[in-house]
Amino acid sequence: MASSAQRVFAPRVRNNQENRFEGTVDGLAYRASSFNLLKETHPDPIGERLVVRVHDRASDLTYKEIRIYIPADMEGGTHQLANIEKTIFVDYVDYTDPEKPTAHKSVGGTIKFTFDEHSNSITGNLNAVMDNSGGDGSETFAIDIDDFLVLGKQD
Numbered sequence: 124m125a126s127s128a129q130r131v132f133a134p135r136v137r138n139n140q141e142n143r144f145e146g147t148v149d150g151l152a153y154r155a156s157s158f159n160l161l162k163e164t165h166p167d168p169i170g171e172r173l174v175v176r177v178h179d180r181a182s183d184l185t186y187k188e189i190r191i192y193i194p195a196d197m198e199g200g201t202h203q204l205a206n207i208e209k210t211i212f213v214d215y216v217d218y219t220d221p222e223k224p225t226a227h228k229s230v231g232g233t234i235k236f237t238f239d240e241h242s243n244s245i246t247g248n249l250n251a252v253m254d255n256s257g258g259d260g261s262e263t264f265a266i267d268i269d270d271f272l273v274l275g276k277q278d
Contacts (some may be wrong), residue, residue, distance in 0.1 A: 144177045146185065146249075146268035148215065153191070156180050160245055160275030162195055164267040166185070171195040173238060175245060185221060189266065190214040191234065191249065198255050199238055204251055205231040213251045215266060230263060242276035 144155035155177035164171050175197050178188035193211050197220035202211050229251045236247030248269050255262035 141271055144189075144268055144271040144273060145270075146266070148189075148266050149264035153179055153187065153189075155264075158273045160243065162274045173197075173245070177273065181219075185219045186214045187218065188214075189268075190216075193234075193236070193238075199236050199247075201233055201235040203231075203233055205227040213249070213253070213266065215253055227255065227264075230254045232265075244272060245275075246270070246272045 134199055142155070142158040144158065157180065159174075159176040159177050161174045161176065162171060163174050169192070173193040175191040175193075176188065177190075178186045180186040191211070191213050197210065202230075204211055204213060211234055214235075215227040216224055217227075218224045231247065231252035232250045234247060234249050234251070236245055238245045249266060250268075251266040252263050253266060255264065263265070
């Protein structure tokens with residue numbers, strides 16, 4: 124009687140299983156499919172930032188990316204996006220036309236967040252008012268994301 128050995132594979136656990144970032148962008152449904160939480164150092168006066176970077180990739184491989192920049196030493200809570208210091212800001216880039224991506228920046232709104240350094244995760248709500256392409260401030264649109272969770276890599 125022949126016996127065979129079987130290799131047992133442990134199920135692969137992906138970081139994206141718990142991540143969530145969904146809501147609306149300019150009234151249209153937005154659901155991120157890729158998630159990153161990083162600490163980045165930028166030239167002064169920006170300095171060290173906690174960066175939440177998520178994007179929604181379409182079947183034609185175009186995508187729409189949202190980035191939130193928070194000072195690394197900022198306490199969690201509710202913060203304005205358009206204050207004099209502009210300490211927290213949001214970028215939105217639409218790559219629907221890869222030859223001509225459109226970029227937008229926050230001009231108002233609020234973010235409520237909690238950063239857990241132990242688990243390297245951020246949770247919160249984002250209600251951003253974004254400038255329209257061109258940045259003249261004449262038109263705006265909203266990004267509304269409630270109860271998001273983005274996990275960073277564990278060191």
